[in-house]
Amino acid sequence: MKTGTVFTPNSLRSASLAFVLLSVLAGCQHLYSAKTKDPSGAAADNQADSGPRILDPLYNAGHVDPGVALDKSTSPFYPSRARTSAEGGRLSIDLFDPPEKCGTCHTEIYAQWKGSMHSNAWHDPIYRALMKLAGKATNGLTDNLCIGCHTPVGLTTGEATPTGEKMSEISNHGVHCEVCHNISAASGIGNTAFVLTPRKYGRPLKFGPFKDARSPYHDTEYSELHTTSALCGICHNVTHPFNRMPIERTYDEWKDSPYAAEGIGCQECHMTPGPGRAAIGGPMRERIFTHYFVGGNTLLPALFGSEKHAKLATEMLQRAAKMDVLSVRNVRPGGLATVDIRVSNIGAGHKLPTGFPEGREMWIDFSVLDDNGKVLYRLGRIDSEGHLDPGTHVFKVTLGDDAGNKIDLELWKATQILFDTRILPRGYADVSFDFIVPEGAEGMLSIKADLCYHSFPQPLVNYLLGSDAPKVPTIIMTSLSKREKIGKR
Ligand code: HEC
Ligand code: HEC
Ligand code: HEC
Ligand code: HEC
Ligand code: HEC
Numbered sequence: 001m002k003t004g005t006v007f008t009p010n011s012l013r014s015a016s017l018a019f020v021l022l023s024v025l026a027g028c029q030h031l032y033s034a035k036t037k038d039p040s041g042a043a044a045d046n047q048a049d050s051g052p053r054i055l056d057p058l059y060n061a062g063h064v065d066p067g068v069a070l071d072k073s074t075s076p077f078y079p080s081r082a083r084t085s086a087e088g089g090r091l092s093i094d095l096f097d098p099p100e101k102c103g104t105c106h107t108e109i110y111a112q113w114k115g116s117m118h119s120n121a122w123h124d125p126i127y128r129a130l131m132k133l134a135g136k137a138t139n140g141l142t143d144n145l146c147i148g149c150h151t152p153v154g155l156t157t158g159e160a161t162p163t164g165e166k167m168s169e170i171s172n173h174g175v176h177c178e179v180c181h182n183i184s185a186a187s188g189i190g191n192t193a194f195v196l197t198p199r200k201y202g203r204p205l206k207f208g209p210f211k212d213a214r215s216p217y218h219d220t221e222y223s224e225l226h227t228t229s230a231l232c233g234i235c236h237n238v239t240h241p242f243n244r245m246p247i248e249r250t251y252d253e254w255k256d257s258p259y260a261a262e263g264i265g266c267q268e269c270h271m272t273p274g275p276g277r278a279a280i281g282g283p284m285r286e287r288i289f290t291h292y293f294v295g296g297n298t299l300l301p302a303l304f305g306s307e308k309h310a311k312l313a314t315e316m317l318q319r320a321a322k323m324d325v326l327s328v329r330n331v332r333p334g335g336l337a338t339v340d341i342r343v344s345n346i347g348a349g350h351k352l353p354t355g356f357p358e359g360r361e362m363w364i365d366f367s368v369l370d371d372n373g374k375v376l377y378r379l380g381r382i383d384s385e386g387h388l389d390p391g392t393h394v395f396k397v398t399l400g401d402d403a404g405n406k407i408d409l410e411l412w413k414a415t416q417i418l419f420d421t422r423i424l425p426r427g428y429a430d431v432s433f434d435f436i437v438p439e440g441a442e443g444m445l446s447i448k449a450d451l452c453y454h455s456f457p458q459p460l461v462n463y464l465l466g467s468d469a470p471k472v473p474t475i476i477m478t479s480l481s482k483r484e485k486i487g488k489r
Contacts, residue, residue: 066239066244067188067189067190067237067238067239067241067244067246068191068239068240068242068243068244069081069145069241069242076088076089076090077089077144077148077155078144079141079142079144079145079191079241079242080144080147080148080155080191080192081188081191081192081193082148082152082156082194082196083187083194083195084195084196085184085195085196085198085199085200089156090156090157090158091153091156092157093153093157093168095198095199095204096153096157096170096178096182096198097170097177097178097204098169098170098176099113099114099119099173099177099178102177102178105215105217105279105280105281106177106278106279108277109177109278109290109291110177110291112290112291112292113176113177113291113293114306115305115308116291116292116293116294116301116306116309117293117294117295117297117300117301117309118174118293119173119174119176119304120174120301120304121149121150121151121174121175122150122151122154122160122164122171122172122173122174123172123174123304124150124174125464125465125468126300126359126456126461126464127146127150128162128164129464129465130409130464131143131146131150131162132163133409133464134146134411134412135162137412138412142412143161145191145192145241147160148191148192149175149191149192149235149238150174150175151171151173151175152179152192152194152196153171153173153176153178153179154167154171154172155192156196157171159171175235178198179196180231181206181207182196182197182198182205182207183195183196183207183223183226183231183234184196184207184223185197185225186225186230186233186234189230189233189234189237189251190233190234190235190237190238190239190251191238191239192234193234194234200219201219204217204219205219205220206218206219206220206221207220207221207223207225207226208220208223208226209222209223209227210285213278215279216281227265227267229251229254229255229260229267230251232250232251232265232266232267232270233251233255236248236250236251236355237249237250237251237252240411240412240414245399245414245415245416247357247399247414248354248356248357249351249354250350250351250354253351253354253424253425254266254350254425257349257350257424257425257426258425259349259425259426260349264349266349267289269347269349270292270293270294271289271290271291271293272289272290273287273288273289274287274288275287275288276288292309292312294309294313294316295313295316295355296313296316296317296353296360296453296475297313297455298313298314298317298455298473298475299455299456299470299473300455301313302473303470314475316347317477318475318477318478319346319347320345320346320347320348320477321343321344321345321346321347321348321352321362321423321451321477322343322344322346322478323341323342323343323344323364323478323479323480324342324344325339325340325341325447325480325482326340326341326342326430327339328340328447328482328484331437331484331486332486332488332489333437333438333439333440333441333486333489334436334437334438334439334489335489336434336435336436337434337435337436338432338433338434339366339432339447340430340431340432341364341366341430341431341433341449341480342428342429342430343364343395343423343428343430343431343451344423344426344427344428345423345424345425345428346426348425349425350425351420351422351423351424351425352395353395353396353453354422356455357396357397357411358399358407358408358409358411358460359455359456359457359460360396360455361394361395361396361453361454361457362394362395362422362451362452362453363380363388363392363393363394363395363452364379364380364392364393364431364449364450365378365379365380365382365392365450366379366393366433366447366448366449367379367449368435368445368446368447368448369446370438370441370443370445370446371443371444371446376435376437376438376441376445377433377435379391379392379393379433380392380393382474385459386457386459386462386472387458387459393431395421395422395423395429396419396422397417397419397421397422398417398419399411399414400415400416400417400418401413401415401416402415402416404416404418406418408460409460409464437486441486442486443485444483444484444485444486445483445486446482446483446484447480447481447482448479448480448481449479449480449481451476451477451479452474452475452476453474453475453477454472454473454474454475455472456472457472458471458472
């Protein structure tokens with residue numbers, strides 16, 4: 001399988017050549033300016049003289065911040081990197097309101113959030129089952145880590161336990177209003193590097209995108225962080241806390257993409273803005289942001305009763321990719337024919353697919369039919385138990401342990417990436433299908449391909465949830481069909 005971006009390997013090579021040239025030139029300039037240095041110090045303005053400048057440590061953190069657990073003495077919730085405004089870290093549950101309370105004034109925002117994967121993040125049964133396995137395998141060392149992203153209020157109040165017993169409704173809500181709107185700062189990117197500040201001056205305080213918001217219920221404070229992808233990066237970069245192994249890298253994938261360069265952040269696609277009112281009684285505004293937060297997961301929202309989120313997620317997936325036939329060769333009786341297909345990531349601002357590595361998979365279901373509708377060849381079928389045909393073209397990342405064995409679910413053992421066939425943002429992958437055209441075939445052949453996605457392979461869900469396992473849907477993201485005339489022998 002070949003992969004590429006809009007840069008061809010050639011243009012990349014010439015780009016790096018150009019870069020080398022520029023660096024050499026910059027080096028000359030450096031020598032030159034050093035020689036002619038102005039004793040008054042004015043040359044300090046000359047960038048070639050200063051070391052690398054970090055413009056904004058927050059933005060840069062995706063690349064320099066390895067995401068590992070920090071020192072125990074500075075991490076009240078070790079190995080999570082979460083911090084709070086409270087002495088010693090622990091917050092009281094009384095400092096937080098349930099999302100329903102916010103929903104009394106922020107009615108639309110509440111209705112959009114309810115049913116999202118953020119609202120399901122803690123009671124998600126697939127997550128809970130894996131967290132239990134991880135805790136067992138590591139003597140509970142990973143518990144705080146998982147809890148920190150899947151219920152930050154549960155972590156910082158100390159309410160959340162792996163079994164989920166004796167928790168208040170507020171902590172059960174996963175990633176809710178009070179989580180994001182109490183984040184006062186980020187101490188890095190990934191592994192819950194947030195600081196939670198629920199109150200200041202003894203009153204509730206909400207951080208948000210407006211400089212002029214006034215609420216009868218809470219204080220407000222403008223937060224630039226909330227208008228950038230870095231807010232999302234706090235949780236959407238997951239790292240093995242002890243060996244630096246990158247587990248999920250949605251933020252970094254975006255940061256390295258043309259979207260980041262163009263200033264199109266997570267919010268533009270996942271919180272699509274439009275005009276409206278942020279609260280009952282609030283002013284009409286040109287840009288407020290929706291709170292559906294849909295991605296690729298259609299299974300869980302439907303399971304928890306939100307067909308709306310499941311439908312929006314399906315549409316999101318259907319906007320993400322396109323397929324084109326590049327060439328069809330050697331279609332003649334008895335011949336070995338080849339079809340080349342290009343799959344392009346046209347809609348996702350990160351790799352396609354991104355996120356949870358052991359689950360997210362995309363593949364091509366390819367078939368060739370004769371004029372009577374008889375299937376002559378097929379590769380990429382998913383059977384009733386959820387197994388894919390051996391040899392299917394799959395787009396996913398596969399993690400491995402020390403010995404190079406593929407890891408299915410035991411992420412804590414991951415030390416390396418074995419394969420990564422996911423497609424870069426605005427990039428593409430070319431795949432070929434070969435099949436034998438039957439002797440004596442004539443007329444036309446129909447070539448069909450479906451690009452399919454599921455958020456979890458059925459066998460893994462069965463393993464985690466046993467007889468309670470729900471059926472994982474396969475979503476068809478895009479399809480193509482082409483008729484091809486069978487040539488002469
Ligand atoms: C995952 C984080 C997250 C969660 C959960 C979340 N918000 Fe937001 N919210 C944001 C971000 C980010 C913005 C600003 C987006 C921007 O300006 O780029 C925002 C904006 C807002 C605004 C300003 C108006 C607007 O829509 O732009 C209000 C009010 C608000 N949120 C209320 C809520 C309420 C109420 C809930 C719970 C029902 C909630 N939020 C849940 C991240 C979150
Ligand atoms: C009594 C009504 C009411 C309640 C309850 C309420 N808010 Fe607000 N909130 C408002 C109003 C009004 C605004 C200002 C809207 C505007 O200016 O467009 C606001 C603004 C906000 C903003 C934007 C702040 C900024 O500076 O950008 C956020 C975030 C927010 N609220 C979150 C919450 C959260 C979280 C809760 C629940 C803990 C909550 N609100 C409960 C009325 C309320
Ligand atoms: C240009 C639009 C765009 C931008 C920018 C973007 N996304 Fe996405 N995102 C998508 C689309 C389309 C999908 C559905 C396809 C897929 O699953 O990758 C998606 C899927 C996802 C998923 C679910 C992936 C899965 O399959 O489980 C997550 C999580 C996500 N995005 C988070 C983010 C975060 C965090 C950022 C910013 C760092 C971001 N996205 C930026 C368009 C975008
Ligand atoms: C406090 C941590 C946290 C923050 C901050 C956060 N997320 Fe998430 N997000 C999660 C978790 C945890 C899940 C997955 C829950 C699950 O699958 O059980 C998730 C799921 C999602 C999904 C759905 C993925 C799917 O498979 O369908 C999208 C989309 C998403 N987040 C986008 C965002 C965006 C955009 C932001 C920033 C505005 C953001 N998130 C901020 C923790 C967070
Ligand atoms: C830094 C934040 C973070 C940490 C720490 C974290 N997760 Fe997650 N988790 C996420 C996000 C974000 C997603 C959603 C990504 C996507 O949609 O593909 C997710 C998704 C998942 C899913 C997929 C759920 C589904 O329904 O498809 C499972 C399972 C999961 N996490 C388990 C764990 C376990 C177990 C741990 C601890 C060992 C853990 N997570 C630690 C952020 C985190």
